[in-house]
Amino acid sequence: MFFNSWESALRLLIMGFLAYSALILLLRISGKRTLSKMNAFDLIVTVALGSTLATTLLNKNIALIEGIAAFLILIVLQFLVAWLSIRSDGFKKLIKSDPKLIFYQGKYLKENIVKERVLEVEILQAARSSGINSMDQVEAVVLETDGSISVIKKSDSQTNTLASVDQ
Structure with missing residues (x-):
């Protein structure tokens, strides 16, 4: 009606x-x-x-x-x-999950990827979205508490820290 x-x-x-x-x-x-x-x-x-x-x-x-x-x-x-x-x-x-490292220093952390149900293509997509054209430029990739993926680029300095990230 x-x-x-x-x-x-x-x-x-x-x-x-x-x-x-x-x-x-x-x-x-x-x-x-x-x-x-x-x-x-x-x-x-x-x-x-x-x-x-x-x-x-x-x-x-x-x-x-x-x-x-x-x-x-x-x-x-x-x-x-x-x-x-x-x-x-x-x-x-x-209530809340911790951020989880899913890629670090050139290596996919398979155990974390499987546990968090993330596909490698999703990691690559996050890298591309961050303006990265090669994973050689990436220091780390973190699955954040809200489900988003953060990409941390390599820097020239040796003082990279990933505070509060589970490995």
Whole structure:
């Protein structure tokens, strides 16, 4: 059906504006790190917020205040997880992974590549994206905590350090 009623359309417009506004306000109050690109857990929260917004908009049995309460619960829980992970190393290890070295000094670290399910072509693509045309120019490649791949070019100095990277 293409059109139910003007009442449904008006409800959707009002609920959409109010629910979206509430979500933006709550996200602004909670701070920049609430939905920053950190790990898979953050992606789940982002998807849950989107699902909650859609449900609030489209399900006539969900009141606006219930949708806002759901946003608030998700954001508060996300804030608590971030707060705890900063203050507790044990909790941080439970929630976040460590960066992992997958290429170092001319050698692919096969065990780490297999464990992290990374393809060598993905490493090569990351190198090309960094403007590198030969792996001879690469000191190291790191699979970051957010799933991105960082390429560290060789430098002329001998003081290369990879702080906080598991080998």
